[in-house]
Amino acid sequence: MIISVTGTPGVGKTTIAKLLAGILSYDYIDLKEFAVSNGLGEPYEGEIAIDTERLSEVAREKLKGKNAVVDGHLSHLIPSDVVIVLRTNPKVLGERLKGRGYPRSKVADNVEAELIDLILVEALEFNKRVIEIDTTGKDPETVVSEILTLLNGNMEKRVGIVDWSRYYDDIVKYLHVREENENK
Ligand SMILES: Nc1ncnc2c1ncn2[C@@H]1O[C@H](COP(=O)(O)OP(=O)(O)O)[C@@H](O)[C@H]1O
Ligand SMILES: [Mg+2]
Numbered sequence: 001m002i003i004s005v006t007g008t009p010g011v012g013k014t015t016i017a018k019l020l021a022g023i024l025s026y027d028y029i030d031l032k033e034f035a036v037s038n039g040l041g042e043p044y045e046g047e048i049a050i051d052t053e054r055l056s057e058v059a060r061e062k063l064k065g066k067n068a069v070v071d072g073h074l075s076h077l078i079p080s081d082v083v084i085v086l087r088t089n090p091k092v093l094g095e096r097l098k099g100r101g102y103p104r105s106k107v108a109d110n111v112e113a114e115l116i117d118l119i120l121v122e123a124l125e126f127n128k129r130v131i132e133i134d135t136t137g138k139d140p141e142t143v144v145s146e147i148l149t150l151l152n153g154n155m156e157k158r159v160g161i162v163d164w165s166r167y168y169d170d171i172v173k174y175l176h177v178r179e180e181n182e183n184k
Contacts, residue, residue, distance in 0.1 A: 001067055002063055002068055002080045003020065003026070003069045003151075004078065004127075005017040005072075007073065009097070011093065011135060012140065012143065013086060016144060016147070017071035021068070026067040031075050031078070032048065035050045038055075056126075060079045078126075080129075083129065083130045083131070085130060085132045085133070086135050086143070087114070091174075097111070111175060120132060129157060131147070131150055131155055132162070
């Protein structure tokens with residue numbers, strides 16, 4: 001069984017995926033490393049651009065029949081038996097990413113992505129079984145036990161559990177600064 005753990009950068013994918021893989025005795029796969037070691041990563045503007053269509057094909061072939069937890073913000077784009085979409089209140093995420101030393105514009109990109117459910121929507125396009133988990137204010141062990149409870153209970157789909165727009169006033173300070181006369 002392939003369990004993909006996805007979400008906006010900083011939501012806790014790596015922490016949760018490693019814990020989950022350990023408990024289930026599944027392989028842990030860092031999808032970015034997997035992509036690079038399969039020749040699918042190209043250096044681009046200081047980062048690595050990954051051909052996601054090829055990645056999906058290669059992952060389908062190479063992970064077939066394996067028991068693995070796949071970690072990465074692109075993991076919802078590969079064929080998975082279940083996709084876990086981790087969510088974190090963008091206000092908490094903004095502080096966490098600032099703490100990681102991300103530049104303001106990168107914090108803004110990610111806070112915005114979390115606010116508009118970007119990865120959740122993509123996950124639903126690419127995979128049938130999608131389970132959303134709100135990690136806000138929980139410790140990693142609690143999140144993992146929530147995931148295990150849902151998987152053991154054969155939860156087929158659980159989406160639409162958070163609405164960050166309610167926190168917009170707290171979030172707006174992390175978003176991109178727009179030029180006042182931009183549209184004039
Ligand atoms: N409930 C939680 N689940 C996962 N990580 C959490 C949680 N609460 C706080 N954290 C912290 O948030 C950070 C998440 O980092 P990481 O796992 O690298 O995220 P990602 O892989 O999504 O970028 C870690 O410092 C972790 O300790
Ligand atoms: Mg990570």
